[in-house]
Amino acid sequence: MGLTLTPYDIIKAPLITEKSTLLREKNNQYVFYVHPSANKIQIRDAVQTVFKVTVEKVRVSYVKGKMKRMGAHAGPRPDRKKAVVTLKKGDKIAVFEGV
DSSP states (O other), X not given: OOOOOOHHHHEEEEOOOHHXXXXXXXXXXXXXXXXXXXXXXXXXXXXXXXXXXXXEEEEEEEEOOOEEEETTEEEEOOOEEEEEEEEOTTOOOHHHHTO
16 A cells, blocks of 8 residues: 655755755756655656646655754754756746745
8 A cells, every 4th residue: 555645745845055056057957855755757747747847857865864963962864865856948947046
């Protein structure tokens, strides 16, 4: 019995860093944190559905959470799954443009 995810469950948050901004400007690639159990096909369909764009390629990677301290207490940050989505030439996602 599989877990059914909506497109809004699959895309957790955009990742806005210097590296992701360079990828967006040079290669038309956008970076998102995604649901850990989502595969490339689900991620592609979710991005196409939510943002009304055409996706050419999806690459995924797993980011292991670092150990962090807060005073005397220590604990890990959560593990995350990251997706780099390449869009068709000419397509843009408006959410990122003002950042």
